[in-house]
Amino acid sequence: MNSAVLKKTMYWFVVPALTMYLVFWIYPILRLFQYSFSDYNGFVQDFNYVGFDNFSQIFKDGVAGTSLTNTLIYTLVFVVFSNLIALGLAFLLNMKIRATGLYRTAAYVPTLFSAIVVGFIWSYVYMPDSGLIATVLSWFGFDGANLNLLGNYDSALYAITTVDIWKHIGTSTVIFLAGLQTVPVDLEEAGKIDGANAWKITRFIRLPLLATSITINLTLSVINGLKAFDYSFIMTNGGPGRATSTLLFEIFRMAFREQQYGKASALAVISFALIIVITSFFVLKLNKREVSA
Amino acid sequence: MSGTLKKTLTHVGISLVLLLNVLPLLIALSSSFRSVKNMTNPLQLFSEFSLESYRVAFTKMHFMQALGNSLMLTIISVVVVVLFTSMAAYPIARINNRLSKVLYLFFLCGLVVPSQMVIIPIVQTIQGLHIPSSQYTPILMFITCSIPFSSFLYTGFIKSSIPIEVEESALIDGAGLLRRFWQIVFPLLLPVTVSVVITQGVWIWNDYFFNMIFISKAAESPLPLAMLGFMGDQTNPTAWNVLFAACFLCALPLLVIFAFLQKYFIGGLTVGSVKG
Numbered sequence: 001m002n003s004a005v006l007k008k009t010m011y012w013f014v015v016p017a018l019t020m021y022l023v024f025w026i027y028p029i030l031r032l033f034q035y036s037f038s039d040y041n042g043f044v045q046d047f048n049y050v051g052f053d054n055f056s057q058i059f060k061d062g063v064a065g066t067s068l069t070n071t072l073i074y075t076l077v078f079v080v081f082s083n084l085i086a087l088g089l090a091f092l093l094n095m096k097i098r099a100t101g102l103y104r105t106a107a108y109v110p111t112l113f114s115a116i117v118v119g120f121i122w123s124y125v126y127m128p129d130s131g132l133i134a135t136v137l138s139w140f141g142f143d144g145a146n147l148n149l150l151g152n153y154d155s156a157l158y159a160i161t162t163v164d165i166w167k168h169i170g171t172s173t174v175i176f177l178a179g180l181q182t183v184p185v186d187l188e189e190a191g192k193i194d195g196a197n198a199w200k201i202t203r204f205i206r207l208p209l210l211a212t213s214i215t216i217n218l219t220l221s222v223i224n225g226l227k228a229f230d231y232s233f234i235m236t237n238g239g240p241g242r243a244t245s246t247l248l249f250e251i252f253r254m255a256f257r258e259q260q261y262g263k264a265s266a267l268a269v270i271s272f273a274l275i276i277v278i279t280s281f282f283v284l285k286l287n288k289r290e291v292s293a
Numbered sequence: 294m295s296g297t298l299k300k301t302l303t304h305v306g307i308s309l310v311l312l313l314n315v316l317p318l319l320i321a322l323s324s325s326f327r328s329v330k331n332m333t334n335p336l337q338l339f340s341e342f343s344l345e346s347y348r349v350a351f352t353k354m355h356f357m358q359a360l361g362n363s364l365m366l367t368i369i370s371v372v373v374v375v376l377f378t379s380m381a382a383y384p385i386a387r388i389n390n391r392l393s394k395v396l397y398l399f400f401l402c403g404l405v406v407p408s409q410m411v412i413i414p415i416v417q418t419i420q421g422l423h424i425p426s427s428q429y430t431p432i433l434m435f436i437t438c439s440i441p442f443s444s445f446l447y448t449g450f451i452k453s454s455i456p457i458e459v460e461e462s463a464l465i466d467g468a469g470l471l472r473r474f475w476q477i478v479f480p481l482l483l484p485v486t487v488s489v490v491i492t493q494g495v496w497i498w499n500d501y502f503f504n505m506i507f508i509s510k511a512a513e514s515p516l517p518l519a520m521l522g523f524m525g526d527q528t529n530p531t532a533w534n535v536l537f538a539a540c541f542l543c544a545l546p547l548l549v550i551f552a553f554l555q556k557y558f559i560g561g562l563t564v565g566s567v568k569g
Binding site: 011014025093095099113116120121122123166169251268279 | 318
């Protein structure tokens with residue numbers, strides 16, 4: 001260690017970012033815990049502490065249970081499908097064929113659109129009667145007019161998850177592709193010489209070397225799924241009933257439409273705990289599986 | 294022969310997947326080029342070419358004003374993020390002691406918690422500091438939320454790719470800490486800077502959440518927020534052509550930049566994330 005180069009005064013460089021981070025991030029998180037035990041409504045600054053009342057209330061009236069379940073289903077479907085499709089697409093695009101650049105662009109373009117725009121365009125896709133799916137179904141003689149995917153209690157959550165998967169695939173595919181390109185060709189050839197078939201090469205050579213990008217993609221998609229909000233807000237407004245009401249949407253609704261800051265904060269604290277637990281589990285579990293070429 | 298067949302099948306497979314992928318966008322694009330009243334089957338692609346819907350959308354969303362607001366929000370935020378996070382990463386990457394480790398993990402924690410979740414106390418904090426709700430208020434949040442990811446990328450890159458020796462020779466030549474960082478280290482960080490500008494820039498450009506919370510005046514709205522004015526039109530088939538035109542107007546600036554800097558967009562995602 002060269003102490004002349006590495007003076008402790010260097011730590012002054014951290015100050016601007018650290019200040020922002022503490023004031024607008026760490027301090028609010030601490031306040032969140034305080035609000036969750038109070039009857040604070042956003043206007044009156046003197047509030048009372050009500051213990052665990054907020055927590056028991058949101059569990060009693062089913063808000064917490066419903067939004068937790070919705071968020072977990074959303075996350076599971078999102079993680080599984082966005083990664084499987086992206087992995088398959090990455091394998092296809094990694095073959096030595098022409099026009100991969102064009103294909104890659106086509107896969108990536110949806111990621112550039114704002115969630116608002118994506119939500120509007122997909123509202124048309126799902127629209128009963130004259131929307132895209134309804135029209136195509138009527139061509140084939142099915143009754144597309146009454147198929148209302150967003151308005152149906154059982155399908156609405158899956159419908160908005162599909163939109164998020166569609167928007168996210170480009171990002172995951174690019175990360176998988178970068179991972180695949182780190183797989184050395186001579187390793188694959190060595191496998192072939194040893195008599196491994198295509199499946200075995202994929203299973204024992206490519207996938208272990210992809211571990212890093214699999215970890216990244218899984219972690220990113222889990223985080224993304226747990227913070228689902230956009231399409232519930234833009235496309236369904238949490239409905240029908242509470243079918244697409246995710247944790248974040250419910251927090252937003254309680255805080256800004258009902259002025260129930262205490263209850264919303266309690267739900268945020270629960271979400272906070274859930275996200276920490278799930279993410280740390282993922283990071284710890286997956287980091288053990290990485291190998292390098 | 295089987296090789297050629299396999300290749301053809303691969304092409305067909307990929308094309309099908311990607312066609313499904315871009316189909317909603319294609320239909321929206323084709324509808325946006327129709328006149329406002331043309332309600333014939335939207336699946337007849339590009340049957341008409343009129344800019345009428347664009348004209349209507351352009352005035353309805355005050356496009357030029359919103360574009361200016363978007364540019365300002367994004368540029369200011371991204372510049373500050375690059376300066377703050379590259380600076381913060383420098384001592385964390387260079388000095389190898391407990392304080393650096395703690396800071397590193399401390400910043401990293403922010404990656405996990407979605408900022409929308411903490412929005413209630415954030416709004417209270419900003420009001421408590423007597424920061425007025427103006428069109429610049431969201432910038433505070435854009436910067437704060439970009440800190441974890443960007444400082445993580447910079448730290449990894451300084452550790453792995455910038456040898457300490459380049460700085461030692463500068464020290465012998467008598468350069469101070471500030472000059473050493475800004476003249477020697479910072480220019481070498483260019484690949485990460487590109488990646489940070491693109492990833493954070495795309496997110497900030499497209500974000501409507503913080504804008505929705507802090508911006509109340511229509512004249513101060515950036516593009517995605519101007520789109521919220523069309524919210525009621527999504528279930529009204531007669532308003533589609535204009536709605537789609539607005540969608541593409543909103544996406545156009547970013548699509549144009551992407552067309553020119555494609556390589557950086559796709560490469561920027563993988564800097565520091567995948568080895569190699």
